[in-house]
Amino acid sequence: MVEVRRGGLLGVVLIVLILFVALAVIAAALVMHGLENGEGFHFTPSKKVGTPHTLGEFNVTGVRLENVVGRVVVLGSNGSSLVVETNLPLEYRLNSTLTLYCPSKYGHNVCSDYEKGYVGIKAPHMESLRADHLVGNLVLNVELGSLTVKGVVGNVIVRNTSTMVVNDVTGNVRGSCGKGVVSKVIGNVEVGALEGLTVSDVVGNVKVILPENASLALKADGSFTSKLRIGEGVYEGSYELPVEIDNIVGNVVIEKGAFLITPEG
Structure with a gap:
């Protein structure tokens, strides 16, 4: 049998209502501030359009993806090396495995500022691929x-x-x-x-x-x-x-x- 404390539920409902009203007031104040300064108010910033480029060619058979925000496509190729193309400001570390990652600035993933982010990898052969914390297909x-x-x-x-x-x-x-x-x-x-x-x-x-x-x-x-x-x-x-x-x-x-x-x- 489950016991429901009505007083406790009423208290929770009141708290939720108070928080909702407070957030509404804050949001309205931000909007008015933006309008008064002729700036408008935007909940989401406009996205950047990245320039497609070749990040590099690498003689590795293992790839690791870390904190990438964008669509990642890996295809086979007839070439002799692994080629990475992207429209994102990717960075990499190279040892026995190639690690591709999006850099962070003040705790913010800079790749999230780009629309239709894309990472293309073409390789004749791959032994391993690891993807950690990826936002995208x-x-x-x-x-x-x-x-x-x-x-x-x-x-x-x-x-x-x-x-x-x-x-x-x-x-x-x-x-x-x-x-x-x-x-x-x-x-x-x-x-x-x-x-x-x-x-x-x-x-x-x-x-x-x-x-x-x-x-x-x-x-x-x-x-x-x-x-x-x-x-x-x-x-x-x-x-x-x-x-x-x-x-x-x-x-x-x-x-x-x-x-x-x-x-x-």
């Missing part, structure tokens, strides 16, 4: 050894990677991998796996695609079994493919088929 259309993603506000689209670990995403996740772990996603998840897959803590629909010759070995949280749909023939195959599903708020579909991911951001 991440689109990978290149053969990749390992992918690690943590903290993305945007869609994550992966054509093919041997291992994939995607965590803490606000957006849709679509990809194909050998082995994969996808967790803490607010959005829909669609992943094809060859060797094994774990999907957990998702607020959205989940679709798992298995190859035709795989036999599903499913471990699932029973709380959503009414929303689970198993496709025809998924328990028949020449080898077992383990799939673990846990804590999903949405429908779950597991079926066989081709998992060609269209690289669209």
Whole structure:
């Protein structure tokens, strides 16, 4: 039994109303101040238009993205080195791995001042890519050894990677991998796996695609079994493919088929 203290609720409501009125008064004062000075009042500053340029060519097979605000697209190429193009004021650190990041000024990410921010990477081969704290879509259309993603506000689209670990995403996740772990996603998840897959803590629909010759070995949280749909023939195959599903708020579909991911951001 839950006990509700009416007096306590009334106090909270009064506080909320007082805060709302105070904020309204402050906002009105700011607007009037701006109008009196002929400046107007803008809640969001105008965005800058960045100039596209080549950041550089690098002889590396590993890339790390940190605090990038903009759309990131990684494509395969026939060249001999990795090329980075952008319209943002990106900076980089180079050792065994190339780290691309947006600089900060007085605690403010300067890339957030640019509209339609873009980072393009072309590489003949990539062994690893790690993305931390990215605001924008991440689109990978290149053969990749390992992918690690943590903290993305945007869609994550992966054509093919041997291992994939995607965590803490606000957006849709679509990809194909050998082995994969996808967790803490607010959005829909669609992943094809060859060797094994774990999907957990998702607020959205989940679709798992298995190859035709795989036999599903499913471990699932029973709380959503009414929303689970198993496709025809998924328990028949020449080898077992383990799939673990846990804590999903949405429908779950597991079926066989081709998992060609269209690289669209």
